[in-house]
Amino acid sequence: MATGSARTTLPALGAVVDGRFQLEGVLGSGSEAIVYRAADNRGGRPVALKVFRKPWNEGGERREVLIQRRIRHSGIVALQDYADHTGAGDAPDYAVLELVEGATLKNILSSGPAEPRLVAAWAESLLMSLAHIHSRGIVHHDIKPSNILIPHGPKGRIATHAKLTDFGIASSRALPCTSSGYGTAHYMSPEQAAGGTAGAAGDIYALGLVLLESLAGARPFPGGAIQSMLARTLRRPHIPADLGRRWAALIGAMTAVDPSERVTARQALRLLRRVQHADFRSHRPDRVRQAEQDMRRHKLAPSGLAVTENFAA
Structure with missing residues (x-):
């Protein structure tokens, strides 16, 4: 892959990346990467494909993937796959992420x-x-x-x-x-x-x-x-x-x-x-608040005969 300050040629919408990911739209774009909505032709499921603007070995792309692949948590967008095309011409490096609708x-x-x-x-x-x-x-x-x-x-x-x-x-x-x-x-x-x-x-x-x-x-x-x-x-x-x-x-x-x-x-x-x-x-329903108030009143009520009389009343 090119070295120095080379930047990857980003694929156009409709293209198929690595013969697998059909690009359907752009979800977001930044200085380091562009994120596409894509269909995974192997499984048919939609994914978020993060295509890096620079080669894998030139910036933080490698660090990002190596860190995120260690994380498995329901509150974090999951890394599902990634590709390092170092030495393979101008093919883009990318990360396959969980698509959050x-x-x-x-x-x-x-x-x-x-x-x-x-x-x-x-x-x-x-x-x-x-x-x-x-x-x-x-x-x-x-x-x-x-x-x-x-x-x-x-x-x-x-x-x-x-x-x-x-x-x-x-x-x-x-x-x-x-x-x-x-x-x-x-x-x-x-x-x-x-x-x-x-x-x-x-x-x-x-x-x-x-x-x-x-x-x-x-x-x-x-x-x-x-x-x-x-x-x-x-x-x-x-x-x-x-x-x-x-x-x-x-x-x-x-x-x-x-x-x-x-x-x-x-x-x-x-x-x-x-x-x-x-x-x-x-945000409790009125009937729940009323029941709790009744319970508190009963706890504070005098014991013995007075309690019996109160309930009878």
Whole structure:
């Protein structure tokens, strides 16, 4: 394969890649790759085919695949196959990914904030995904709404689970990310915004900003990239009081300026349980709330004959 700064000739829509993948449409495009919707002619199933713009051995493409093939989790878009065409002319290198029928969180938030119960459900999926990869020494480095997929639920409704995608700048202990300035400016952690490196705590911080944006409908640190990055090195994001103390406790613990003061993914899950419990209690049917109130009154009632008389009444 060509070396140096060569770039792969990307296949056109309708083409068949490797005699196997029929390209049907474009799902997304970035500086490093373009993602197609494709039909796998071997099995007939639809897939997401991520075709890299540069040869396998020139950038982070090899690292991305080697890291993602170690991950098996329901909250992470699965890597199903990949091809390394080094030395085979200008054939593109690619990764075969699980196709998620749905929308990015970025697209969903373009119409306004999401319902808190949905944000809590998505947060659970994403925190479990981060707990999984962090326990294996993997850091995503680019948590943001456009890298979070929300599948379609029954009858086209928004699903209550989320999937994390795009490990293009992920790193592990064995495969560190050597790129400078990696990540997306509006979601970078304070330590990275200050010129340092970000570990697992950086993923937690970025997800905290994403959750706050999902609830409030706006980025916590607005303005240009430099202004936004500087602001988060000086203070925590503002959490609106109307979100309630449980959401404030969770997001505050995830977005501490000092990474050593942030919760881990598993600790954040425990705080999230309090949010979900409060949400569950507020959405119980009236008959359930009435039954619980009756039980509390009975517990507080005097014992003995007085109780009997109360029930008789």
